[in-house]
Amino acid sequence: MIRNGLIAAAALALAACSGTKGDNALDIPEVQKGDISEQTMKEVVKELASDAFEGRMPGSAGEEKTVAYLTKRFEEAGLQPGNNGSWVQDVPLVEITGKDYAPLTITGDGIDLSYEFSTDWVAVTYREDAATSVEDSDMVFVGYGINAPERDWNDYEGVDVKGKTVVILVNDPDFATDSLEGPFNGKAMTYYGRWTYKFEEAARQGAAAALIIHDTAPASYGWNVVESSWTGPQAYAQRGENAPPLTMMNGWVQKEIGRAILKAAGKDLDELTALARTKGFKPVSLGLKASTSFRNDVRTFASQNVIGILPGTDAPDEYVMHTAHWDHLGHCTPAPDGDDICNGAVDNATGTAALVALAEAHAKAGAPRRSLVFLAVTAEESGLLGADYYAANPVFPLAQTVGGINMDAILVAGPAKDVTVVGPGKSQLDKFLDAALNAGGRVATPNPSPEAGYYYRSDHFAFAKRGVPMLYVDGGQDLVEGGREAGEAIEADYRKNRYHGPKDEYDENWDWSGVMADLQLFYGIGRMMAMSTSWPNWVDGDEFKATRDESCAAAEAGC
Missing domain, CATH: 3.50.30.30 (Glucose Oxidase; domain 1)
Structure with a gap:
């Protein structure tokens, strides 16, 4: 977990300049550990993954309950409505x-x-x-x-x-x-x-x-x-x-x-x-x-993204995104016991709950200089549709969006020595990640299957392909108890027995310590980005850099 106190001193060496438009050096500020509630994570995951939500299928009664519940939790966390006074963005689907x-x-x-x-x-x-x-x-x-x-x-x-x-x-x-x-x-x-x-x-x-x-x-x-x-x-x-x-x-x-x-x-x-x-x-x-x-x-129908914002103090028109998808598969192929509700506890009630818990923690700490946006998107399981609709119709201009963190299916596996970075080496956000990892005494493990292109398969990609730098970090597999063998076994069991099936359900016996360590990492990265003056970009040669550069060149404000 990120230590109480300062982000690694090594990171301060990177703060060579203010990070204004055109600068290459990065301002990575010191941040405190976040007061993140494990109880909130338990409550939100348990609620969203309950049978009452019927698997959170877009366009269903389960969506209505999900949107109402997230709106309530975002407001209680201390956020403001993120879409011009509304908590939702309508997403027309076909x-x-x-x-x-x-x-x-x-x-x-x-x-x-x-x-x-x-x-x-x-x-x-x-x-x-x-x-x-x-x-x-x-x-x-x-x-x-x-x-x-x-x-x-x-x-x-x-x-x-x-x-x-x-x-x-x-x-x-x-x-x-x-x-x-x-x-x-x-x-x-x-x-x-x-x-x-x-x-x-x-x-x-x-x-x-x-x-x-x-x-x-x-x-x-x-x-x-x-x-x-x-x-x-x-x-x-x-x-x-x-x-x-x-x-x-x-x-x-x-x-x-x-x-x-x-x-x-x-x-x-x-x-x-x-x-x-x-x-x-x-x-x-x-x-x-x-x-x-x-x-x-x-057939046409409508779904909704849920958007909350913690407005910044000094640069409220510069935005740091946190994304997770609230939807799952609804009713699906029954398990042998007849259960036909794909509850989606891990995928992705965990990431959605993380939005609420991180929003609470940032609100408790007080607003940073930049605004923090918490975006729960719909229809990820249908092809990243809610995220893509937002990115194509952004509430907050993409050229004024600094970057972001995506949270998708946080596997509850106990504490790990590492985190899995999907798509490492793509953007300067890696420097913020490195600073937070160093402070927490953890290391980054590159995605073990880079040829599979997982970076392009979750909600952050809708932003990335339009130029906004985004991080996608999964939980680690090198567990404190049992090492990589244990971590790989837990993930394999999830993939075989629960992933996209009726048995992806909330478990009262889960060990949340690893998840909470990951959330401290996400909190530290988001807080650093929100307190920074820098505009991190894609590395030279990355396929998204030209798009970002064109967006920034055309913008009067932002990057």
Whole structure:
């Protein structure tokens, strides 16, 4: 835990300047330990994870209870309503369910291939159209589908893909390396490796459709995950004015289906993959045409983010974010005992409770110089929708948002010597983390699976991709009692027996000491950021730095 008194003296050496706009050195102030209530954590987790909340599904009676309860606890903690006098931000959502899928047909000179939906390929539309049709769309292989000017890499160079179907590899070009060195950080996935980016870039390029060739290792999950995730209802945030462009269809094909399609074009998947990993790769027109069609059921509904603020004293228009998602899965596949409520005690009643407990502690300590924002977002389980909606429609300008901390599924495992940092080395926020860790006598362990791209899979990412530096820190696995073996066993048990299932429930016998140590870490980082005069940025070469720099350059106030 962070010691009573001062943050590590070593951190003070970093306070070489005031950290005003354009400065590189960081002002990391001294802060006191927070008075964080373990009782609050217990009360909030127990309440939110009770059967009365029915698994906290957005759009349900469980949401109404959750929003009312969080509003009450935020107010009691000493916060003010965070959205112009309101505690909530409405999040308009749309649910699109594809049906009546025609086969995916691939045609060309003497070529007539047909593939069945779900078993061979999957696809959805993000457009709110009653029907989707891709007809005789020219196919182009675009390697990893990356356009990264700051890395002098453009897989679309020299080709016009407007109205065409692009075929893309999953992950990024140096996935297969053993180190973290390379044009795309070696085996550590960058955002350019995520399927979300690939579909976004295909749309920016004007493609009619985008198909990713699935491969288990670089995707970090099997086809069964793709099939289950990309069939059935899909929820999205409703699009406002001036929204980014969309393809008509985004989807995946099985690896061997992708291999067969390329073979029909006279190409070899392995050879093209090797070429796509080299700088200067040029896209390959396949001389084939893709066609399919399906219908869509479209349903709109509304959910809510809950926002509280502790206004700052000297710089109230500069903001430090704390985020956690309040939602879970509602009723789900029953356990053997018939229990069908996915209570989501760990995921993410813990992170939501942490918002309340940290808000209480900061209010007790008195407002810092910058404002502290506590944002409980909806629909994370549907694809980070509440966070993405806020970041696209921010209550507080992103250029005036210093940075933030995300808290998602804090596993109750007892005290640990370390914390797991997801996405280390990306931003200068690591310096604030280091200072707090040094003071607490703990160490940072890098994410053990950097190739899986976990940094891009929780709510902080909605802010990061729009330029706001964000930290994502999980509990440690090197437990004081039992070491890494014990920590790994506890996490494996949770993943196997409770994660996204009815048995993720509150336990009266939980040892909260490790969680409370983590909350002291989060408190120290947030307090330092809120007392600092610095504007931490992404490190040079990070995929989000250019976005932040552009945002700051255009802003009259803030970074």
